[in-house]
Amino acid sequence: MEKIKSLADLKKIKDNVQAKIELREKSEHPESRIQIKVAMATCGIAAGSKATMAYFLDHLEENGIDAVVTQTGCMGYCYAEPTVEITKPGKEPIVFGHVNCAKAEEIIQKYLKNDELVEGIIPANYQSI
């Protein structure tokens, strides 16, 4: 693969992405995308949430998962960082704790691809409004 050193190099990626987005817009609604929020406060960052977020970003595409990966603040589960909240379309959000890269891979393979729950779910004690 060619190295990306400039905006001109990045533009080549943009052209590929643009074609994919046009295809997706024709076949799906944007609200059908999975939402993945990685907690990125001091506690999460110190526990490795940067690597967790990067792992999701790097491995969703190859697994055919269309998701929006973003970050959120501290949810109060500092003891279980890195924490990740995942919302599948039409479902309640689920917060997973201790999500290192190995756990992220397990979540991708089991929960995101097959709706199979994995260990480490933090019981909900709040409601998103």
Place this chain on the structure above:
Amino acid sequence: MKDLASHIMDIVQNSIRACAGEIEVYVAESQEDNRLTIRIRDNGCGMSAETVARVRDPFFTSRTVRKVGLGIPLLQQNAERTGGRLDIVSAPGEGTTLTATFEYDHLDRPPLGDMAETMSLLIGANPGIRFVYRHETDRGAYSLDTQEVCEMLEGVPIDYPEIIAGIREMIRENLRAL
């Protein structure tokens, strides 16, 4: 925090919570001056003098989910341990500038870490914010302005995973050349 890039990721979260529309991340590594400088400047809501005086206290936070705020105290501790310091200039409505300096070759200075990963994650997770990243060494400088990237993208989302990966690689390659 295992590296300074993680501190930067953490401090920028404060700028995001302050509703900043523009965030500038500046890193200067000078072996000639034996100094490493990190400066994060935002145009967010800013802080009152009273708040600025309290943010270095680890038992002060503006959040409600916990009672500690460790981001700034940890960075200050790391800076001071190397003979450096941490300064904060802020005023309500005028944004905040945080500057941390480190003695470059001090044994206790944490490594800078992966700035390409940190910046690309920040950019990807906050597509509505304009990030300006400037990195200087004794040999040269590299700058990235996400406004220019967005103009080039012509409506393609900057937070698309392949774009984020491309930005990460672009930063990494340019930093490697410095």
